[in-house]
Amino acid sequence: MPAADPQPLPLTHLKGIGPKTVEKLARLEIHSVQDILFHLPLRYQDRTRLTPIGSLRPGDQSVIEGEVELVQVKQGRRRSLLVRLADGSGALFLRFFHFSPAQQHNLVPGARLRCFGEVRPGPASLEIIHPEYRRVQPGQIEAVEESLTPIYPTTEGMHQLSWRDLTDKALTLLDSGQLCLPEHLPQPIRQRFDLPSLGEALGFIHRPPPQTPLALLEGGDFPARRRLVLEELLAHQLSLRQLRQHQRSQLAPALAGDGRLCQGLLAGLAFSLTGAQRRVSSEIGRDLAQPVPMLRLVQGDVGSGKTLVAALAALQAVEAGAQAALMAPTELLAEQHQRNLSGWLGPLGVRVGYLSSRAKGAERKERLAALASGELQLIIGTHALFQQEVRFHALGLVIVDEQHRFGVHQRLALHEKGSGDGRVPHQLVMTATPIPRTLAMTAYADLDISVIDELPPGRTPVNTVALPDSRRAEVIQRVERACMNGRQAYWVCTLIEESEALQCQAAEQTAAELSEALSDLRIGLVHGRLKPSEKEAMMLAFKNAELDLLVATTVIEVGVDVPNASLMIIENPERLGLAQLHQLRGRVGRGSVESHCLLLYKAPLSENARARLEVMRETNDGFHIARRDLELRGPGEVLGSRQTGAVRMRIADLVQDDALVPQAQQLADELLREHPQAAQPLIARWVGQRLDYGRV
Template sequence: MDKQLDLTRLKGVGPKLREQLQRLNIHSLADLMFHLPFRYEDRSRIQMIGSLQHQQPAVIQGEVRSADVLFGKRRSLLVKIADHSGVLSIRFYHFNAAQKSQFRRGALVRCYGEARRGASGLELYHPEYQLLETSLDDLPEPQLTPVYPTTEGISQQRIRLLMEQALEWLAANNIPLDDLLPLDWLQQWGLPSLKQALLFLHRPPREVELAEMASGHHPAQRRLILEELLAHQLSMQRLRSKLQQQGAPAIQDTWTLHNALLEQLPFTPTRAQQRVTVDIVTDLSQPLPMLRLIQGDVGSGKTLVAALAACHVLEADFQVALMAPTEILAEQHFQNLSGWFEPLGIHCGWLAGKTKGKARVAALESIASGQARLIVGTHALFQDEVQFHRLGLVIVDEQHRFGVHQRLALKEKGNLGGLSPHQLIMTATPIPRTLAMSAYADLDTSIIDELPPGRTPITTVAVSDQRREEVIQRVDNACREQAQAYWVCTLIEESEALQCQAAENTAAELAEQLSHLRIGLVHGRMKTSEKAAIMAAFKAHELDLLVATTVIEVGVDVPNASLMVIENPERLGLAQLHQLRGRVGRGSLASHCVLLYKAPLSLTSKQRLQVMRESQDGFYIAEQDLMLRGPGEVLGTRQTGLQMLRVADLQRDAELLPQVREMATQLWQQHPERVEPLILRWLGDAERYAAV
């Protein structure tokens, strides 16, 4: 179907409505057809008032018995209607005199809404309604009623009318819909054609059960779910293919630097670290860009694996760049890597957004000349003015905080006569397998599934803030026994300023109550040098208690810290709570995490805290986080367009992903001409995320 079939063919679509539709990514009749319902309502049957149940949506019909304006806490219009089975109240808080006069005694009214318990028993609040001449007027809907995603200025009724016009126009003009899935696939899996699937989903017959549609298991839904997941898979595979067409330097070396680094360490890498390092070295030896994702739970030793990967590239006389999302994490990496590599004669460079003046000029010169061999920094590394001398490897920590396009921007810095640098992506946020298969289809994956020996399990308890004094006493006891503690103040109303103020107030309060302890404070509005100095003092045990915002979520390693208090944990997602908790349990001391929550908790918050109490398995926690929050939030809003899925649901449809990967490979090999139209149909402009 022609992507450019104009919306103005539809009655009532002028410049203003067309602009509003564009906010829903509807630019043509084809886009409108693929703007699919996210749920359905059954308005095809009139239900008896006497059979209504709490929280049950239904169509009911009856005669008006009374219509009165009531004055209580809020003025309301209460209309009572009745059929032969009972009486029901309809309540309006927003109404006018003309509306009240419509509900004259004896008038016949039909309405749709959700029954809820109110002052007069079950009530409908602000239902959709119509007044009828006779009981046969406008019989109920002949099919299930679709509910579409909308935007400001476009009501459900408006979009349904547009959709009906589009369906009728397409049927009348016999416009073909391109079936981009091979016919033998549809026959093999018992799936309808694209046209059949779309018509069914926009107009499901009344015989279809709502529960079946909600489950996503109807063949018409499966047809489009498979196609949408396939489009995303192909998009990521095409990205990988484009990257690999450029080639990369094949890194061959003698393992000299690798072994020299290990000899100066006071510990031996775990078997998991060794296995993942072999994966990386094998990739580096190929003349194709390495695209590898390293997943490892908090404290699993990803930094050492990255350092060992860097050894091989540095020994081959290339530069290595490591990019981290925050200055505090980048500084931690710089300190660790400088300590390991400077004694081996490798000069380490540093570049962050706050590097200014002469220091910045010097840093840029050392990167461009090749004097800086291993460069650590924040997103400042991919700014236009940064020129690398001979970049062979890009390491990105906490990939989900950057998104695909930003790490590719750094990759562009390394073109060497048509060759691209290798890429190593690290994350301490375990990504559920379902997400990894789709969001990271352009990457090979290795998992560090073993913690270094000596790590102690962390006991986690949830405590109401009504017991705050007990928690403060617990901190005091721990610090008196020569341990150290964190007190974390979480985000307040998405405001960094308020978050920092809360941390300052908490630090002042604790300093007053625990005046004999040495207390430090770290938050996002402090200068980098101040934060570094306080963190260094805490690590050197010159401070007993560190009050901090969530800036300490990643990268801080203080083995003597064995107690963490997280205030208002209900404000955070599971992945972030798990990251924060991972700051303790890094030494030999028995470690504890106290989740100091504010009652009452929502059901979701209770579920989150329960997961934290029962598990320290990052992958289990990530799966639960996906169930509670959805893929868009788990990956971060900057990630490629998975949060924009229209009919597919990664959690619900996880079992389809292996099939989708096989489908992508087959389509690419057997029907390459269908790849581009399929990606365009489902991703459109959103595919720019993957194209950069």
Template structure:
């Protein structure tokens, strides 16, 4: 078992908490700017790590310079030219013993700078050369003019370049961090992880890692530092990932101290529903429902995330789970982020459940007056056994009779406080409802391990039989006329199509066809078709009416912005065109593609792009052409974009990682889980201190 914290370690804790105000040069204005970036203690400065490094430990002969490769040179001023052709400019030519000349170019300078560069003066400068009119030049190098008595000794360490902080110069920031590092406690006082664990992982101590990051030796592996694979970075990333994992586990442990209704019925109602369905459950659906049923039978609250591709059948699993609650005489609630998606759930649940005698109620913003009062009364009395709705479910004034199961669809689209509010609707005494969270955005396993350490994760990784894979092709925007003919032919055969644009209005800055313009052009080109337009700026009622008309087959072609990404189920739609596909992320493109291929007809998704494509855009489009597997796509999306956008970091807190990168450091996660279990079991107090060091008192709501 790890040793108990010593008095020395207590002093390290206080050193961590020392305010920056104690450092020389930390005046009120500087402190205000630092605080705005979340930097207020010495530990914040220790963990404010360099973005990159500059090697000023060697001098490169001017003749050996390479364009695009940063270097430090020293030479004698040969000529100075000050010009004002288009704007003020200062050009300084320096030469060295390699018999070559380098031009230093300045666009912003003061008169005293010009006076420094006298012919014959010795100058040392650092920067990245580029090709100029007369050989290589460096624009705005960092430099100093050496006095005759100045031997100009070279540094022993690489120079760190820190993330810029508005209103604070780089030199001021460096001086503050140097002072903070001078107050770094000794190794034994600073370390929180048991030494034998670190040795087993082959990683340095925290103190060694911090000094290696801020003051790397001249022979440090710059390539490893740039790639984030240096042992010092891995050591810091390990502890940071561990802290976040522990904070989520703590959240789960705290919630599971509550009671929850143990739904141990025979499952007769769920069996009747399953028998009445017009389709067989897939093996994946059966497996996930078995996991959910096992959780619901426990007296502690279920916390399960069910992820699966669009159309994989998550709603059926949710309905079966709801039947276990109803059979026990309790209520279930299903919340969806948009009225359209909630209405779709409502239609499915009513069709499945009302023949079984189960009362399904509807509660959304547009349910008002007497109708709302009736629904609220039914929810409060328990007459409404399953309640479907939007954010309206979470509002004050909504009281459940006995809520046993809270289901949240597309959970990342809800704010964390809203999810907490729904859970609280079923809280009584020390009991809370079970929680089932669903998402149609498959999450890479590595990301799920880090972001949802407080949830059990299930995957419905099998599509129902009869679903025809969507063919995906990428075309240059020049071939739009061909697509118009393709749409005309598809609609003539009685099928429907989407044309998705990424903007509502035309923009001079972004080369993209706006939805409004596209709607007008396509209406003119195909007057025989019923074409409608839907976008996010329309009134909610108008948008719903248009979507409903498309769903009912009264519209042939729907021109839309990405508002249709989630929630539209139109089996007759077999053609999806995404304009300017290069502007969208993989997950969003995959979600849009999931709007077609929902019937038996062979479907196509056309990714219309505006050349030239960036390297990342090429990779995204290639991935979509190669696979329809949402889990494969999610892994690639993580690799290309990182975790922030993928999860919606505003809700998860993952954007706050200082060192760790989930895509890069995924290999550490199994070790992180193992360390977390050991710490929680053997030394809970140590776990709390690790959380405090990296996460602080920040509230975590990911278990909501």
């Protein structure tokens, strides 16, 4: 039977650790000597051999030793101290931009130096900028490092030398038996996967033997790493199962419904549901009819018809005498949902309301009273829905659109507005940002996942082209031709600055320039600082073809449906993630006409930006784009910063280790079945206090 972790050994047990260091380590959630061993290296440097200067190549990170031949202070745009170092096989320069008189005094011709750093091409020869160095005595043989040198994630005031010192001391205690780390992975599992012990794995990761290839350590699969990755992934799976178990232990209203309203909605539509929409709707319907809370994530590519699926779920709740709430991240999207759902549900006699933070005075009071009395059966809004004074009569279903835009605590606040009789509402969370399978299995293992993997008939793939900003005049002509032929176009302005004011200013300036260049076209402007009524009027004018060209910020990313719009220009696309670019592009291609998206970038592009734009040119498949987004940006970025706690891994990499995720899922089931006592210690070791991220 796995033992619980022993009493943590306080950090002050290690010689040389005082209150200031304890404070710094606490910033990284390190509170004990055991925690130090689970603070794992990001990468490694090879300092185990001396490299002759003559054999160095740009990009090498090497240890060199030589004699100082020349020292000079070079004046220029930036003053620098140049030190020429030679070893008989060749020579290079050490360059220091920040240097003191004491350093100049120490670095003198004839001095012998041992240095480490990255070799770069310089104006006269190869050079190393700000190397680590120390003086060595001529004739004295200095030992090199015995193992590869780990580089740790750090915080202000903690240098790599300090980390190496701390981990040395902790490893010594572990080796001598003074520090105990119990095995929580049962022996049969370790044998099946041929895994080393926990102590061996940590020893190898912190101090890899010199013969270990760097390439293997930084991207390979080897037993020590596999042991820790599998244990970490397993701990995350167990923590999410624990959350799921907690959620499933609660009661929810059983919303069976009689199908009357749902059938009425379907009968009034001018089109049929796709097979995928029907499948997902029946999965949701079965969940809602149960007395345990539904927790379902619906993923669907841009334009796959998630809103209609949400409408059917809301109608089932209303049929059963409950209220439904739909929360969207922006007013523009909430307003679009309100228009669509009122149009669909109003004729069926369902009372639909809208609540935003802009609703004030008597109007707000009236809306809140109608909600509290049950007169309003479906309420749509932004984050205003979870404000304290909002009361429901019988909230049975919460629908959260574009869920990754909300912080966990915001969603939780709405979830807790249940009926007050101890029952909690069902939850449906939707996203048009397809989440790669590996990420979904790790970040959302506490949710059931449905995928709308089919687009309605008549949607045409969007042809995407990337062009440099130098061809702007050509692009403007293309917009003019498209609009003169009866089509409509979007021109999207993006800015890297978070400031909404700057984004609006850029859009206003672009609209003015385009109005001058395209005087025959009717041009509109939409940005985040317009009043909702102004935004709505502008969007309606564009939808009704009263405008040819709509200049906008990324506020149009979600929720605008104009089938006649067949051309989109996105400025500075290199500043956006793939998911956001794909969302924006999804505003065109909604009719049967061939549609185009032009990515107008500023040269030169970084390698990463070039790769992102290449993906956009290659495919319209949201799931392929999501996988590439995960590879290029990592899980924190793909999920949105507010979600990153859910997948903040210490060693596992959800791209590199995707094959281990299904194994970790199976192991979690096996562990809970055969070794349930091991689950809690594993969660405490790897996840700690981060469980609150999943409490939704």
